[in-house]
Amino acid sequence: MEGGARTAVLVTGGAGFIGSNLVRHILRERPRWAVINLDKLTYAGNLESLADLQDDKRHLFVRGDIADTRLVERLCLEHGIEAILNLAAESHVDRSILGPAIFVETNVAGTQALLDVARICKVKRFLQVSTDEVYGSLGPAGRFTESSPLRPSSPYSASKAAADLLVHGYRHTFGMDVVTTRCSNNYGPYQFPEKLIPLMIANALEGKPLPVYGDGMQVRDWIHVEDHCAALLAALERGRPGETYNVGSDNEWPNLHIVRKILAVLRKPESLIEHVKDRPGHDRRYAIEAGKARSELGWAPRIAFADGLERTVAWYLDNRGWWERVRTGEYRTYYEKNYGERG
Ligand code: NAD
Numbered sequence: 297m298e299g300g301a302r303t304a305v306l307v308t309g310g311a312g313f314i315g316s317n318l319v320r321h322i323l324r325e326r327p328r329w330a331v332i333n334l335d336k337l338t339y340a341g342n343l344e345s346l347a348d349l350q351d352d353k354r355h356l357f358v359r360g361d362i363a364d365t366r367l368v369e370r371l372c373l374e375h376g377i378e379a380i381l382n383l384a385a386e387s388h389v390d391r392s393i394l395g396p397a398i399f400v401e402t403n404v405a406g407t408q409a410l411l412d413v414a415r416i417c418k419v420k421r422f423l424q425v426s427t428d429e430v431y432g433s434l435g436p437a438g439r440f441t442e443s444s445p446l447r448p449s450s451p452y453s454a455s456k457a458a459a460d461l462l463v464h465g466y467r468h469t470f471g472m473d474v475v476t477t478r479c480s481n482n483y484g485p486y487q488f489p490e491k492l493i494p495l496m497i498a499n500a501l502e503g504k505p506l507p508v509y510g511d512g513m514q515v516r517d518w519i520h521v522e523d524h525c526a527a528l529l530a531a532l533e534r535g536r537p538g539e540t541y542n543v544g545s546d547n548e549w550p551n552l553h554i555v556r557k558i559l560a561v562l563r564k565p566e567s568l569i570e571h572v573k574d575r576p577g578h579d580r581r582y583a584i585e586a587g588k589a590r591s592e593l594g595w596a597p598r599i600a601f602a603d604g605l606e607r608t609v610a611w612y613l614d615n616r617g618w619w620e621r622v623r624t625g626e627y628r629t630y631y632e633k634n635y636g637e638r639g
């Protein structure tokens with residue numbers, strides 16, 4: 297992949313959290329590229345997250361399913377797609393506990409369908425955007441490396457691990473040029489308010505209880521979405537065929553610390569915190585060793601957590617309409633189902 301004229305890439309899931317940030321990142325960093333953005337617009341996809349790109353001729357939004365091989369094949373041929381960046385997925389662990397089937401349909405069968413089209417259309421590179429959750433849970437010490445065994449523990453992470461194995465299988469069998477990335481927990485603008493950080497910000501702003509699962513001492517390794525997007529572009533351009541790259545920014549915190557920090561930034565009382573029933577099979581700790589991405593891709597995270605978190609809180613304050621609108625309808629039904637029995 298080079299930054300030359302008329303490079304066209306297909307980003308899937310580009311109306312979601314990371315996808316919408318990635319489309320913007322690519323168009324800013326590679327001004328001569330065209331981005332075809334394929335998204336089914338599930339509950340998590342939102343065209344409002346792409347509103348500023350409406351008049352940008354380099355961006356074409358197409359509503360559709362990654363499993364629709366005829367559509368994807370047409371897009372690849374019509375636009376001369378050189379690379380596919382696969383972000384489309386069902387992405388929320390709690391939803392995978394309530395209803396796993398769609399996770400297999402989208403994350404496993406959808407990825408397999410995309411791989412088939414990439415092969416038939418001779419797409420030069422397939423970037424699979426995976427997650428550190430495929431490695432399972434850590435004890436108090438150690439970090440995940442690319443050679444850590446796959447031990448997924450939720451229907452979500454099992455479906456992502458299955459997709460990773462398919463990607464590897466297509467490389468081994470058909471010699472396809474594939475690269476896989478496995479990133480830790482992202483935060484930043486446009487994240488759907490079912491995930492920890494935006495959920496806590498939104499609930500605090502509405503004076504609602506902040507539901508912390510179990511003791512709240514589970515550890516996650518947070519990275520700003522902009523740093524993740526830079527790693528994805530680096531992996532696309534400089535990743536070695538067939539390789540996997542962990543992405544993370546050495547930033548581990550217990551959930552309770554994050555929740556308290558958000559309350560402090562918003563000047564809201566800690567009495568809003570409510571410990572609720574734990575997530576079934578809850579992974580205790582994630583931590584990413586990202587040395588390979590740093591040395592081979594020449595990538596490094598840039599955004600310090602304190603700064604990134606404050607900017608994220610400010611974004612949710614400034615964009616209240618965005619998250620208030622998505623917290624209606626389907627979201628309310630989900631919220632009742634997930635939190636109704638936890639109290
Ligand atoms: P998200 O839920 O915000 O967005 C997913 C997008 O995929 C939505 O726009 C949705 O409409 C779209 N989509 C779902 N099914 C589709 C289908 N069949 N065809 C086309 N589009 C479909 O998710 P996210 O947090 O932006 O995550 C994006 C990717 O990054 C996922 O693959 C996820 O596993 C991975 N990832 C996420 C994180 C994180 O912390 N959020 C970390 C590491 C990896």
Ligand code: DAU
Binds near residue numbers: 512
């Ligand atoms: O590690 C990467 C993964 O991070 C991605 O692959 C997933 O797509 C993404 O959703 C995220 O998974 P988590 O399960 O870690 O994220 P979530 O925001 O759902 O939860 C973060 C932590 O906060 C986790 O320990 C559960 C806890 N939590 C979450 C919610 C929604 C709570 O305590 N209360 C809550 O209400």
